[in-house]
Amino acid sequence: MTEIAHGAVVVLPGEAIVSRWWRTIDKGVLGALVLLFAVGLLLGFAASVPLAERNGLQPFHYVYRQAFFGGLAFVVMLGISMMSPHMVRRLGVIGFFFAAAAVMLLPVLGTDFGKGAVRWYSLGFASVQPSEFLKPVFIVMTAWLMASAAEPNGPPGKSISFAVLVVIVAFLALQPDFGQAMLTIVAWSAVYFVAGAPIAILTGVVACVGLAGVFAYQNSEHFARRIDGFLSPDVDPRTQMGYAIDAIREGGFFGTGVNEGRVKWILPDAHTDFIIAVAAEEYGLLMVLFIVTLFAFISARCLIRLCHERDTFIRLAGTGLTVLLASQAFINLGVAVRLLPAKGMTLPFVSYGGSSLIAMGALTGMLLCFTRTRPQAEIGDHLLSNGYR
Numbered sequence: 001m002t003e004i005a006h007g008a009v010v011v012l013p014g015e016a017i018v019s020r021w022w023r024t025i026d027k028g029v030l031g032a033l034v035l036l037f038a039v040g041l042l043l044g045f046a047a048s049v050p051l052a053e054r055n056g057l058q059p060f061h062y063v064y065r066q067a068f069f070g071g072l073a074f075v076v077m078l079g080i081s082m083m084s085p086h087m088v089r090r091l092g093v094i095g096f097f098f099a100a101a102a103v104m105l106l107p108v109l110g111t112d113f114g115k116g117a118v119r120w121y122s123l124g125f126a127s128v129q130p131s132e133f134l135k136p137v138f139i140v141m142t143a144w145l146m147a148s149a150a151e152p153n154g155p156p157g158k159s160i161s162f163a164v165l166v167v168i169v170a171f172l173a174l175q176p177d178f179g180q181a182m183l184t185i186v187a188w189s190a191v192y193f194v195a196g197a198p199i200a201i202l203t204g205v206v207a208c209v210g211l212a213g214v215f216a217y218q219n220s221e222h223f224a225r226r227i228d229g230f231l232s233p234d235v236d237p238r239t240q241m242g243y244a245i246d247a248i249r250e251g252g253f254f255g256t257g258v259n260e261g262r263v264k265w266i267l268p269d270a271h272t273d274f275i276i277a278v279a280a281e282e283y284g285l286l287m288v289l290f291i292v293t294l295f296a297f298i299s300a301r302c303l304i305r306l307c308h309e310r311d312t313f314i315r316l317a318g319t320g321l322t323v324l325l326a327s328q329a330f331i332n333l334g335v336a337v338r339l340l341p342a343k344g345m346t347l348p349f350v351s352y353g354g355s356s357l358i359a360m361g362a363l364t365g366m367l368l369c370f371t372r373t374r375p376q377a378e379i380g381d382h383l384l385s386n387g388y389r
Contacts, residue, residue, distance in 0.1 A: 021082045024372040029301050032294045033077070033349065033364055037070050039291060040275075040350040047264045047271040047278040048352060062271065062352055069354040073361030080365030081372070085314050088369050092140025092317075099137055102130035103171050117175050117344075131172060131180045132359035135324055136366060138168060139187050143317035146195040150312055158192065178216065178223055179343030183327055185209060190323035191316050230341035243267055244274045244336050247281035248288075255284030271352040273344055276336045291350065292333065299326040305371045318370035321363055 041063065048062035055061075080088060102121070110118040113127070120127040142161045149157030165188050172181040189205060216223045229241065247263035250256060261281040264270040270278050279287045299322050306318040325348055332347040334340035346356040 017082055021372075024374065025081060025368060026301065026305065026371050029298050029364075029368060029371065032298050032301075036291070036294050036349040037074070039279075039287075039294075040352075041067060041070070043275055043279055043350065044271065044352060046259060046261065046282055047275055050265045051268075051271055065354070066352050066357070069357045070349075073349075073357040076358055076361040077365035077368065080362060081368035083369055085311065085370060088366050089140060089144055089313060089317070092137045092366070093144060095133070095137040096141040099130055099134040100168065102128075103134055103168070106130065106171075106175060117177060119175050119177055126354055129353075129355040131175075131177060132355040133362070134168065135180070135184060135187065136321060136359065136363040138164075138184065139191060139320035139324060140317050140366065142188055142191050143313055143320055146191060146316055147313035150195065158195065158197070161188070161192075173212075173216070176216075176220060176223065177344075179331065179345045182209075182343075183324065183331065183345070186327050187320050187324040191320040194316055194319045195312075226341045226343075230338070240267055240269065240274060241335075241338060241342060244277040245338060247277040248337065251280040251282065251284045253285045255280070255282045255287065258282060269344075272346055273332065273342075273351070274336055275347055275351045276333055280336075291347075295326060295329045295348075298322075302367055302371050309370070314370045318367060321367045321370070325360075325363060325367070 044063045044066045045060065048066070049059050052059055052061045080091070083091070106118050106121075109121060111120055111122045111127075112118045113120060113122075119131060120129050141164070145155070145157030145161040147157070148154045165185070169181045169184060172178075172184065185205070189202060193202060217227055218224075229239070243263050243266050247261065251261075255261075259282070261278055263274070263281050264278050267274050267277070276288060276291070279291065302318060302322045306315050306322070309315045309318065328345060328348055331340060331343055332345050332351070335342055335345070346353050348360045349357065
């Protein structure tokens with residue numbers, strides 16, 4: 001059997017785990033993730049100071065918290081990236097049941113913190129948003145089911161994963177959290193497409209989503225208000241969207257200067273949902289393009305490496321996780337420039353938020369694990385091992 005995986009990889013007997021990890025990890029993606037977190041800390045120094053002042057805290061209280069949760073996220077990311085794909089699959093499947101149970105219990109035990117949507121558990125010293133953790137483990141679960149379905153005499157994994165998707169999306173919509181529900185559908189569809197889904201079925205899924213959107217518009221004032229605001233030809237300058245657009249326009253190419261921005265003193269979510277507005281105002285279009293380039297590099301690099309992967313589960317899970325990461329970044333950026341309706345969604349590794357940071361650490365840890373170089377058999381041997389003659 002010829003050992004190939006994005007180039008020849010030799011397994012050295014008795015090699016230390018850390019040494020093997022460093023030799024096989026995608027250092028380009030790892031470096032880009034570190035840069036994203038560094039940008040998040042830099043913007044946190046600007047965006048979170050007004051929030052700390054409003055809450056009567058030390059000026060850099062939220063910066064310290066972001067650094068703490070970011071450190072935990074990197075520990076989680078590095079730990080998971082050192083695991084084998086088999087261990088990550090087991091972790092994802094077990095984690096899915098815990099995360100799904102946590103989401104389902106939110107109507108009973110959760111809180112809305114006065115925001116109108118029950119999405120969090122209050123721990124006193126911190127809060128946890130279980131839907132952030134549900135997304136990556138659901139993708140791993142979906143990939144496992146669909147990969148199993150591709151094996152001879154395998155279970156109906158595609159049908160089971162679709163049924164699970166419907167249940168998960170229903171509970172997310174009840175919070176209500178239509179943004180996370182849509183993001184989950186997009187990532188699941190990407191896995192299903194790579195697994196060989198007929199276009200007719202994907203078209204049916206899109207039609208069902210459209211019908212669900214019409215139903216939500218007619219029965220949810222919260223959803224209808226956001227859609228109406230998005231479709232309106234005029235933007236109220238006194239809304240979050242209006243302030244964000246003005247900040248982006250004021251920033252120009254090079255920004256107004258460090259700590260010279262005004263939008264962070266006006267927007268209540270400047271440190272989370274609209275962090276890109278702070279970046280655009282103080283550092284200009286160049287900073288925004290730098291952030292976009294980092295996300296594009298991570299996504300393209302992972303997808304290119306996954307194209308050479310012969311293990312069905314790894315290919316499906318890696319693709320789904322990449323689409324999940326890229327889609328969340330796209331939604332956050334799209335909302336800030338009014339390409340999409342307002343959705344309360346963080347920018348991965350850049351926005352403030354403990355649950356978001358740690359969940360993204362787990363997601364990128366899985367992604368780094370799946371894109372590590374490893375020995376693989378030639379395609380003929382792979383097909384024979386799966387029962388094809």
